[in-house]
Amino acid sequence: MRAAALTEYGPPEVLRSVELPDPRVGPGQVRVRPRIAGVQPFDCGVRTGVFPRTLTGDFPIVPGNEFAGTIDRIGPGVTGFAVGDSVLGFCTLGAYAESLVVAADQVARKPGGMSWETAGCFSGSAQGARNAFAEMRVTSGDVVLINGASGGLGTMAVQLARAKGAAKVVGTASEANHDYVRALGAVPVAYGPGLADRLRAVVPEGFDTALGFEPDGLRASLDVVHDRTRVVTMVYSDEIAALGIQDWTGVRSAEGMSEMLALYERGDLTVHVRARYPLADAAAAHRDVGAGHGRGKVVISIA
Template sequence: MRAAGLASFGPPDVLHVMEVPEPHAGAGQVRVRVRAAGVQPFDCRVRAGGFPPGRTFDMPVIPGNEFAGVVDQLGDGVDGFSVGTAVLGFTTLGSYAEYVVVGADQVVPKPGAMPWEVAGAFSGSAQGAHMAVEQMGVRPGETVLVNGAAGALGTMVVQLARVRGAATVIGTARPRNHDHLRSLGAVPVTYGPGLVDRIRAVAPDGVDAALGWEVDGLRAALEVTTDADRVVSMVFSDEVAQLGLREWTGERSAARLTEMLAHHSAGELAVHIRRAYPLDRAAEAHRDVGSGHGRGKVVIVVDPAAEPW
């Protein structure tokens, strides 16, 4: 099968289309013919050699941790799915390929009205947002700060915090993305020097909970948040640990994904697709995500000819 993979770690250009053995579903697994795969910052870290601690993988490595497609093979003992079922799901690696094999508990049915590119880019940010809002402990009437709010995960967190009843969601972003944040129900502020003062202009009594990415944003969040235990970082590093923040917790699951799909179907969560790239331009997709300042999600279209887009 065709896949976008890498034979050595490095910059985006190490990612290219190659022929790799076609996988087959084992007991308790399903094989999915992939239509679209979302691109996450995690994928970029993997490509650069930043594997999770204690994890090693044989070359070639095929990135991609979220996908949507059609089940085309069932392993022994799989109930609840049939060949031809449209699904979306999650894994750690392997989604930038024509086929991906995962446990049957890692996929859920795709809503019929959800476009393929949205489905392929949904699982990672949706589940990450669910975990972030849980860890922040967002409650009705509170004020929440989201750094990098225009990005793929940030937009989901903004919307889910509003669904959970947050009275005010402050989102940091470049000025060109402020209107986008307003459309999601957030109060936009520009990040950079003077961020704390701009946040306090919106929330003079401070914020109840905050989500951050970069160390500078997390420092600002700690300064304005009334309870440091409710400042959450999605990216954990030695620098973040030095700030005294708790380590990120949470596991992806079909139940978590199903709950987020219900919010999407109810019109409570919108997914903005920044750009869709064909499989042979996966390196460009990584450069796009690696820029760190885009709006919404980047997706790789693996099989555009399978059915109408």
């Protein structure tokens, strides 16, 4: 099979096309031929070597943690799926490839009206937002702050806050993305110095909870949120740790994916795909995601 893999850590250019053996399916597993793989900031971290080898294993390392495709093998003990089923799913590594083996509870049937592009980049941001909101303890009537509201996770988080009955959602974003954030249902506020003051101008009474990804936004969040234990990040750095905020990622699950798919089918969630790259140009997809300030998601086309 073809795959985009790393044989060393470094800039996007270390992600190269390679030929690898097709994986074999085992008990409780399914083998999927992915058509689309989403590109997450997590994948960029794998590429640069920020995670321990206990997570990534040895080279060659194939990144990619969300995908959509067709089942072509069923392992012993698997029920509820058949060869030829269209599915979407999640993994830690391996999605930038023509073949992928995962546990059967890491895939779900692709809704008939969901495009392959949407399916391939749904699980990561959808479950990320769900898990973050559980830690943030978001409930109906909350005033919610989403830093980085135009990105893949931010886009999903704004919509999920609205679906959960938030009284108001405010999203930080670059000026060029304010109309996009507004269309999602959030009040846009510009990044940069003086952010806390701009947030207070929009919500003088303060926020109930906040999600953030970088130190400046998290500092402002701590200034305007009533309970600092409800300020949550899904990104770790020494600078963020010094603020007293713990990184938290939660655990993706079949239950979580089913819950978010139900919201999608109800019309509460949409996905914006801003760019699509071929598998042979996975490095360009990483450059795109690494540049930041983009709207929605980037995907890799495999088949």
